[in-house]
Amino acid sequence: MMDPLEAIRRAGRIASNVRERIRSRIDAGVRIIQICEDVEGWIRELGGQPAFPCNVDIDHVAAHYTSPPQDPMTVPEGSLVKVDLGVHVEGYIADTATTVCLDPRYEVLVEAAEEALEEAIRSIRAGVRASEIGGIIERAMKRRGAAPIRNLTGHRMARYLVHAGEAIPNIPAPHLHRLRAGDLYAVEPFATLPEASGEVVDGPPGNIYIFKKKKSLSGEMAREMLRTIQSEYRTLPFAYRWVARRFPGPEGERAFVELVSSRCLYSYPQLLERSCRPVAQAEHSLIVTEDGCEVITA
Ligand SMILES: [Co+2]
Known part of the structure; x- marks a missing residue:
């Protein structure tokens, strides 16, 4: 180190x-x-x-x-x-x-x-x-x-x-x-x-998020996404762009929506x-x- x-x-x-x-x-x-x-x-x-x-x-x-x-x-x-x-x-x-x-x-x-x-x-x-x-x-x-x-x-x-x-x-x-x-x-x-x-x-959401807390999630991809977010970004803010690159397509989008709506993530407003x-x-x-x-x- x-x-x-x-x-x-x-x-x-x-x-x-x-x-x-x-x-x-x-x-x-x-x-x-x-x-x-x-x-x-x-x-x-x-x-x-x-x-x-x-x-x-x-x-x-x-x-x-x-x-x-x-x-x-x-x-x-x-x-x-x-x-x-x-x-x-x-x-x-x-x-x-x-x-x-x-x-x-x-x-x-x-x-x-x-x-x-x-x-x-x-x-x-x-x-x-x-x-x-x-x-x-x-x-x-x-x-x-x-x-x-x-x-x-x-x-x-x-x-x-x-x-x-x-x-x-x-x-x-x-x-x-x-x-x-x-x-x-x-x-x-x-x-x-x-x-x-x-x-x-x-103002409206600015596409910037931060991990808030772990909750029980229904989707398998949402669970994997949250694990990735926690290990990659820890306590730092991250872009939805970065997550979408790793979890592409409508499936990834649905998983991300689940993380936001279940309040595992905080969305920064502009x-x-x-x-x-x-x-x-x-x-x-x-x-x-x-x-x-x-x-x-x-
Ligand atoms: Co500053």
Whole structure:
């Protein structure tokens, strides 16, 4: 088994490499499923595994959309395209995101998210309160003429866990815990227009799932599917696309429906900006140190 720090750094290098490579492929008319499959394929080629499905979120969709099998959707003209990707190496996770802006009017949102992220990173060291970082993010956004999404946060990560408890808010909310040296965090400011409602609400399912609990199942294929899901993805989110590849055809589809309806799996809803305004995102993963932090996805 690899040293945890080495595994985290390796996951981080893969994540930043894939993030920069996918940026140049994103343009109006490109199929969303192509983006998802390029990202996930490159992660595997480089020796990692996707820590969650590649999220491609357009305009007011802030988070949690990945393509279903045969997704016909393409990148719209003039849209704001967020790609959020996760890599794990032996369960150690790096999470990073970028926004490609196809409408110059919304470039300000991308800059606001990126600047807020940079300022947050400069302020991070052991002992800093999460709420302080939220204040720094909100002020950086306002200075740029943007506003943060109030109910989305960064998050601490642990082995095979994308959300391991503590959050880093994007506003000076009362998250009173202090960061500790050695903690692994993803920091992810989301920027929207100042006139927007500034919060996300649940939308339709985004084709992303996670194992919830084992239940008695009637179908033999459903039972086998659940065993495969538990051993392959453990406590990490996965795409229906990945399951459909292993269990193709209408039989596989019926088995998957049984897992969802019997609540063995949780289905993540897409997160939509309430007032349907566009949202930009920037994200890095970092390890907190005594006097600063090490950004692993730089
Ligand atoms: Co994240």
